[in-house]
Amino acid sequence: MTWSTDSIIPLLAKATREDLAILKVHSHPNGFPQFSTLDDKSDGELFDSVFGWTDSTFPHASAIMLPDEDGTMFGRAILPDGTFQQLDSILVPGDNLHFWTANDIGKLPSFTQRHAQLFGLGTTRKLREMAVAVVGCSGTGSPVIEQLARLGVGRFVLVDPDKVEEKNLNRILNSTHEDAVLGRLKVEVMSRAITEMGFGTEVEIIPEDLATPEAVKKIAECDVIFGCMDGVEGRHRLNRLASFYVLPYFDLGVRLDADGEGGINGAFGVVNYIRPDGTTLNDRGLYTLEQLKSAGLLRTNPKAYREQVEAGYIRGVAVDRPAVISINMQIASTAVNEFLARLHPYRSDDNKNFAMASTSFFHGFTRRDAEESPSGMFFNNIGKGDVYPLLEMPLLSDEGIT
Numbered sequence: 001m002t003w004s005t006d007s008i009i010p011l012l013a014k015a016t017r018e019d020l021a022i023l024k025v026h027s028h029p030n031g032f033p034q035f036s037t038l039d040d041k042s043d044g045e046l047f048d049s050v051f052g053w054t055d056s057t058f059p060h061a062s063a064i065m066l067p068d069e070d071g072t073m074f075g076r077a078i079l080p081d082g083t084f085q086q087l088d089s090i091l092v093p094g095d096n097l098h099f100w101t102a103n104d105i106g107k108l109p110s111f112t113q114r115h116a117q118l119f120g121l122g123t124t125r126k127l128r129e130m131a132v133a134v135v136g137c138s139g140t141g142s143p144v145i146e147q148l149a150r151l152g153v154g155r156f157v158l159v160d161p162d163k164v165e166e167k168n169l170n171r172i173l174n175s176t177h178e179d180a181v182l183g184r185l186k187v188e189v190m191s192r193a194i195t196e197m198g199f200g201t202e203v204e205i206i207p208e209d210l211a212t213p214e215a216v217k218k219i220a221e222c223d224v225i226f227g228c229m230d231g232v233e234g235r236h237r238l239n240r241l242a243s244f245y246v247l248p249y250f251d252l253g254v255r256l257d258a259d260g261e262g263g264i265n266g267a268f269g270v271v272n273y274i275r276p277d278g279t280t281l282n283d284r285g286l287y288t289l290e291q292l293k294s295a296g297l298l299r300t301n302p303k304a305y306r307e308q309v310e311a312g313y314i315r316g317v318a319v320d321r322p323a324v325i326s327i328n329m330q331i332a333s334t335a336v337n338e339f340l341a342r343l344h345p346y347r348s349d350d351n352k353n354f355a356m357a358s359t360s361f362f363h364g365f366t367r368r369d370a371e372e373s374p375s376g377m378f379f380n381n382i383g384k385g386d387v388y389p390l391l392e393m394p395l396l397s398d399e400g401i402t
């Protein structure tokens, strides 16, 4: 195979300017499932000149596509010393989630048998090989974790800075009175529950919010994100993170409005599936930039925030809304089913038509909205990976400037 180097010159210039990695992809139409000796030679030559040109110490990569039904891909990193290192997995998060791993985990654990009957061994294996980040381990987060763990997800990164309180016991699965009395961290309670299932699942806990570089880096190493938080700042940041690290992001939201006299003004739950290159939560009207600003002000300068709310310049950020376990669990199930349907497309309709699933418990209906054309708000960030400061946010620099 030969190809002109004309196409690569502008890419090299861009890669040098922004310290990006070059990924070379080619196909093996005959289905040959590994790198050939010819590939070794051509990758060696190409990346030798790439390293010579860009002067970077970060690895580049080379991948191969096969013509099978699954569109299998595999690849390797090319290190500055010219050696190759196999990529453990490749994830392509479009409307469907394509996920291929290099390792054979062998026999599946027997607890997965009954859902493997429905989803097949392939999908069940993928779940076992996947790492999932769940941000927020409370009302919707805990039932998401419970379901994913029993579906056989192999590794979790759990993020939540809060401790269990008495007022949480109405909805956090596996939390106990003792946890509330002792003030155990929510992430510890979740980790304990997963460990006690005895599936050998790996769990990493991060008792912090998304304002720390540590949390961002650990989430970035996962394959899928579930956002189970209240508040617009965390949502905005996860959406941004999903673009930088090319990750699929499922966002869950529940909103209950009581009239204070036993009546309900509104009861609403929504699951959004966000593609890294698709519409953002902001595009979909989940929050406005003004709300984002007020949430930021509340965090950085509570006094100025109160003054602005009182003067009527901004609307207050609601705290301590009502919360009901049955509604949370339904929304959590919708989100997990959405994830399964994208990993193992089985619905009669295309996945692009399920970008947003909203349920009104008040009106008694669920509607779905299709993916639309994105504003491109995060387009410049797609696939940039680690930058300094992380996510190009001053908040995440060493000094932690807000």
Ligand SMILES: [Zn+2]
Pocket: 026, 027, 028, 035, 036, 039, 064
């Ligand atoms: Zn080849």
